[in-house]
Amino acid sequence: xxxxxxxxxxxxxxxDSDMVAERALAIAKNNDAQLHVIHVIEPLSFAYGxxxxxxxxxxxxxxxxxxxxxxxxxxxxxxxxxxxxxxVLGQPEVEIHALAEEQGADLIVVGSHGRYGLxxxxxxxxxxxxxxxTCDVLAVRVGR
Numbered sequence: 001x002x003x004x005x006x007x008x009x010x011x012x013x014x015x016d017s018d019m020v021a022e023r024a025l026a027i028a029k030n031n032d033a034q035l036h037v038i039h040v041i042e043p044l045s046f047a048y049g050x051x052x053x054x055x056x057x058x059x060x061x062x063x064x065x066x067x068x069x070x071x072x073x074x075x076x077x078x079x080x081x082x083x084x085x086x087x088v089l090g091q092p093e094v095e096i097h098a099l100a101e102e103q104g105a106d107l108i109v110v111g112s113h114g115r116y117g118l119x120x121x122x123x124x125x126x127x128x129x130x131x132x133x134t135c136d137v138l139a140v141r142v143g144r
Contacts, residue, residue: 002136004031008105010038010096013070016111016142021078023140024109036084038099039071040092093128105135112139
């Protein structure tokens, strides 16, 4: 079995994130590993396209501030250090891979709803993280 030294936990800050945290914390404790947590905010322009003549910057800033506050509460609940918390703006798979590389993570822990059929074809963050990761990925089954 691999000995992990740096673990990156990716969370969406939903109720399911606690299940992901429990698994990541247990692995980190058993391996005496450093644990980082990331929450990725997708830009509003991704959701609404670039064709809408609106300035989303104020709304995007508010979403970012709320995410920082939510991640702070989540991290404090699970005993995660301030310097190991990351809120970033971008495409989840891309940003998770980038931070894993930057931090030298040897394991990424992410939640998965176990979708199949059309939902799987449409893609999921867990699937996107798995394909393209340069380290091990643990998909924790959530949302049962």
